[in-house]
Amino acid sequence: MNNPAPEYRYLFGPVPSRRLGRSLGVDPVPFKTCTQNCLYCQLGTDAAQTLERKNYVPPEEILEEIRRWLTEGIAADYITISGSGEPTLHSRLDEIIEGIHRLTKIPTALITNGTLFWDPDVRKQCSLADVVLPSLDAGDPETFKKINQPHPNLSFERFVEGLILFRKEYSGPIWLEVFLCEGLNTDPDSITNLNRLIRKINPDKVQLNTAVRPTAHPHIRAVPPDILEQIAPQLHPKAEVIADFPKGRLEKSTQISEQIILETLKRRPCALDELADSLQLEPSLTAEYLQHLLKTNQVRIENRSGKFYFCAN
Ligand code: SF4
Numbered sequence: 001m002n003n004p005a006p007e008y009r010y011l012f013g014p015v016p017s018r019r020l021g022r023s024l025g026v027d028p029v030p031f032k033t034c035t036q037n038c039l040y041c042q043l044g045t046d047a048a049q050t051l052e053r054k055n056y057v058p059p060e061e062i063l064e065e066i067r068r069w070l071t072e073g074i075a076a077d078y079i080t081i082s083g084s085g086e087p088t089l090h091s092r093l094d095e096i097i098e099g100i101h102r103l104t105k106i107p108t109a110l111i112t113n114g115t116l117f118w119d120p121d122v123r124k125q126c127s128l129a130d131v132v133l134p135s136l137d138a139g140d141p142e143t144f145k146k147i148n149q150p151h152p153n154l155s156f157e158r159f160v161e162g163l164i165l166f167r168k169e170y171s172g173p174i175w176l177e178v179f180l181c182e183g184l185n186t187d188p189d190s191i192t193n194l195n196r197l198i199r200k201i202n203p204d205k206v207q208l209n210t211a212v213r214p215t216a217h218p219h220i221r222a223v224p225p226d227i228l229e230q231i232a233p234q235l236h237p238k239a240e241v242i243a244d245f246p247k248g249r250l251e252k253s254t255q256i257s258e259q260i261i262l263e264t265l266k267r268r269p270c271a272l273d274e275l276a277d278s279l280q281l282e283p284s285l286t287a288e289y290l291q292h293l294l295k296t297n298q299v300r301i302e303n304r305s306g307k308f309y310f311c312a313n
Pocket of ligand 1: 084
């Protein structure tokens with residue numbers, strides 16, 4: 001394989017994001033360090049569950065990598081703080097976001113499960129991002145426990161209260177993701193309860209997602225598109241079903257290496273076309289890299305509703 005590319009410890013992608021287009025990922029906490037252990041997580045089943053905010057990664061090191069990445073000239077629609085854990089667990093999140101804004105005009109997005117928004121410091125730091133994408137998958141404490149498997153000291157009421165407070169304090173856009181799992185939170189009562197809370201939170205958008213990619217627990221089933229379309233107008237604001245990543249004609253990049261593909265797949269399973277599009281790489285070359293990664297047992301293929309996803313081993 002050609003194209004030796006610089007390696008990044010805290011950046012990945014740009015990955016194809018159904019909500020953010022081409023999204024350069026920033027990973028500020030160690031692998032699967034999270035406040036929850038969701039059934040639908042794409043990062044495996046063993047979460048290092050914690051509520052402790054720490055300086056997990058020096059912001060200076062993350063910003064240095066972004067500075068280096070910017071010199072490579074690869075396009076991105078957003079720089080997204082998310083990665084392989086819950087980013088609000090980083091105690092210096094504000095320095096990371098402010099530092100990115102100093103380096104580039106590319107807008108910042110923060111993908112968070114929102115469970116720490118009851119903490120005023122967390123709300124203040126998160127409000128620095130250009131767009132915030134929190135999650136709410138349950139309208140009652142039992143469903144919350146079942147789907148999100150939160151840290152034992154996380155209360156559902158406090159979590160929802162945090163989301164409501166954040167809305168009052170943050171003037172930027174809030175796009176609330178609701179992840180629906182067939183048979184777990186799709187019955188009429190679950191939707192009614194969810195809608196009651198969504199009205200209180202008052203996000204700018206509600207976005208319905210489901211298990212289109214391989215999840216930690218293989219028994220989690222995707223909600224069929226027609227059911228998602230039926231549920232969408234029952235929520236207020238009316239939810240949008242997140243469409244598949246658009247396929248655009250992109251120029252071949254010379255900056256992509258097998259290592260970057262592997263780092264991307266560690267955080268998110270992708271289909272071949274998604275990888276090629278988001279990394280601005282010829283599909284044939286992407287296939288070549290993937291073939292080698294398969295041969296060397298670094299990735300595997302999983303079939304999800306007839307679409308083949310590459311996942312890191
Ligand atoms: S899906 Fe997100 S919030 Fe849930 S366990 Fe995985 S990283 Fe944490």
